[in-house]
Amino acid sequence: MTTVDEKPKRLISGPGMLLVWFYGVMVVGAVSRSAFQIATEFDRAPLAYTLSAVAGVVYGFITYSLVRGGETARRAAQVCCAAELAGVLIVGTWTVLEPSAFPDATVWSKYGMGYVFIPVLLPLSALYWLRRNRADGTGNGGEGDGDEVTP
């Protein structure tokens, strides 16, 4: 990680704020759920609970990146969103094909059906949002040199 002098570009203006809200909700949901389940009944479905915990960590990192802002954080968030999307699709397909591997549901089971499909919709909208905010893109920011004053 290089030290960056530029003022971080805001990633949470406009629709970004809504993304942070949903990611925050998912962090609380996934982390508290997996913490409770791992603490009390880990042996019942180790794979499912571990996956929920991983999902929670990924959500946490994305939330932090969005709030932090800046190009490095934007790239990191983009990578994580892609990983998240891959996770949802893989785990979703896995739970559909072989339900026996998961005695209990994860956040990502059946593409996040238990969470109104937010887990699969969230990375898609986040990736779209992050792409629009590329430093060299046509998004509403400027160049990566931080020409805006963050309040």
Add this chain to the structure above:
Amino acid sequence: MLDALTLVTGVAALLLAAWCGWAAYRDQPTKDWHFIGMAVVSLLAVVQLVIGIVQLARGEKPEQGTTIFVAYLLGAFACVPAAGFMSLAERTRWGSVTVAAGGVVLAVLEVRLYDIWGG
């Protein structure tokens, strides 16, 4: 738990969501009146939290476990205020959308609370 209160809180949360959704549709940020609405919904959540704890203290047990019940009570309590603060930081229609989403999330939490208590 007090089913009526759960129902009222859930409905109030949905009303708040609709109201803020309307503000977002008209391209407006959240205004004082919205914050009063958020305060009312938050107050309901606080009352729910207190009643829930009192009922636990009296020795009643939620069907799906005390820890989960308390976690959801706390989540329901924090939900709308958190969205409200975020809408303070985002003075555009997107702040209103965030509060609307907060209302919907709270309504979902109320349904879960009802289940967890074993309604």
